Amino acid sequence: MSVPAEGLPARPFLVAGGIAALAAATGGLAVLVTLTAIGWITAPHVGLGGGLPGVLRSAGVLWLVAHHVEVTVRGVGRIGLLPLGLVLLPGALIERAGRWMTHAGHVRRPRDVGYAAAAIAFPYALFTGAVAVGSRTPQASSSLWQAVLTGFLLALLAGGLGAARGLAPWRRLAALLPPRPRSVVLGMVAALALLTASGALLAGASLAVHLNEYRQAVDSLSPGPGGSALLLLAGLSYLPNSVIWAVSYMLGPGFSFGLGTAVSPSGSALGAVPAFPMLAALPAGTRAAFPPWLGFFVLAVPYLAGVFAGVMTVRIAPTPYLEAAPLWGLLSGSLAGVVTGFCAKFSGGPLGAGRLASVGPSGAEVGLVAVLEVGVTAAVVAGAANWLVLRHHIRRLAVASAPASVARPQGSPVPAAATAAGHATPARPHVVDETDSAGGHRIYYDPWARERDDEDGQDDEDVR
DSSP states (O other): OOOOTTSOOSSOHHHHHHHHHHHHHHHHHHHHHHHHHHHHHHOGGGOOOSHHHHHHHHHHHHHHHTTTOOEEETTTEEEOOOOGGGGHHHHHHHHHHHHHHHHTTSOOSTTHHHHHHHHHHHHHHHHHHHHHHHTOOSSEEEOHHHHHHHHHHHHHHHHHHHHHHHHSOHHHHHHTSOHHHHHHHHHHHHHHHHHHHHHHHHHHHHHHHTHHHHHHHHHHHOOHHHHHHHHHHHHHHTHHHHHHHHHHHHHSOOBEESTTOEEETTEEEOOOOOSOGGGGGSOOSSSOSSOHHHHHHHHHHHHHHHHHHHHHHHHHSOOSOTTHHHHHHHHHHHHHHHHHHHHHHHHOOOBSSSGGGSEEOOHHHHHHHHIIIIIHHHHHHHHHHHHHHHHHHHHHHHHHHSOHHHHSOTTOOOOTTBOTTSOBOOOOOOOOOTTOOSTTOOOOOOTTHHHHHHHHHHHHHHHO
16 A cells, blocks of 8 residues: 555556445444444344344445435335434545545546546445345345445545545645635535534434433333443434434424424424434424524524525625625525435435335425525625625725825824835735636736836936
């Protein structure tokens, strides 16, 4: 894994990608085999059956679940409510594989990042497909096409991210983008960060309120010491799902836990809930779970996220066209809404073919409401913030270009930016001209340059 002295990679590009993909896949599979074996030893009544081969097949299914691959159980139906926290395990390992590709000398320029990601993604997808075929049993089987597709996409995204991070830190990567795309992306990230933090706070507060119900659910399972540790890991793996459900709750549509059920800020209508401790945090009752004053702040969070997106978009790249700023703010907030909708879609899923065939938020509803709340707010705030920036900039230019006796009262200090010729150069924000297609390479003609040269020559003669 070393690089020769002349700086050339030690292995061919495709071979290095295959080695990195295999190392990431086997590393994640080994971790889950260990956890499955611990569960089999400490709780043999869970019914893994078949001895060690059964443990390996169960670990393979669990590894595919970590890639968000649905499992079909005989007599039960499809199991699609999968823990998003498990995705962090293969994602982190693939990200490290992408960094290794950079450190091994295969990624030297930004355009090499895509090649490295593809070199990891293709063999990784083949490995996930092989695990899907090898882990099938008469009782349970994983979707082959989902295994190949999700394995490829996860490896492509995480591997590309790791290769880019090995090439440069976040600040330098962001600087590679032009000002306008960078403002839209960072505005979207600001909105998503606020929604995620607020959702985590809401989910944690709900769990703290229902802590007694959580303890009763754990005691009813009688897991024992080893089972309690595995149950805790299972709860932590579903933590991202609960955060996304809390975000859907704040947006208004809420979520369901079975056919004919609903959990929303106005109240909840729930049926029988499985004995899983994390579900004890679900708000029950036909009335609102919060008092009116607290519910107002909960429902105001998406609009505050739109404010963050609009301000960030304009702060990074103001525009001289007043009608353009709301459009860029709308784009930034709408992208945050679309990402929220996709996350809501993948945070739920069926738990069999019966009453629990519909669990979680509706991705389409959550995404549409998020676009309306976050996107429209970001558009309004971006327009107002851009107008304030331009107004302040115009005032400074007017003060700097006015005569000294008019622009400044008697006795006021002279601006430090004033030049010897009396012309001021005040600091101003980097305003992006949306119509400038020359990349900033322009030649400007000064019609008063000749007159100033004549005056300078006359002054030199007077001195002589």
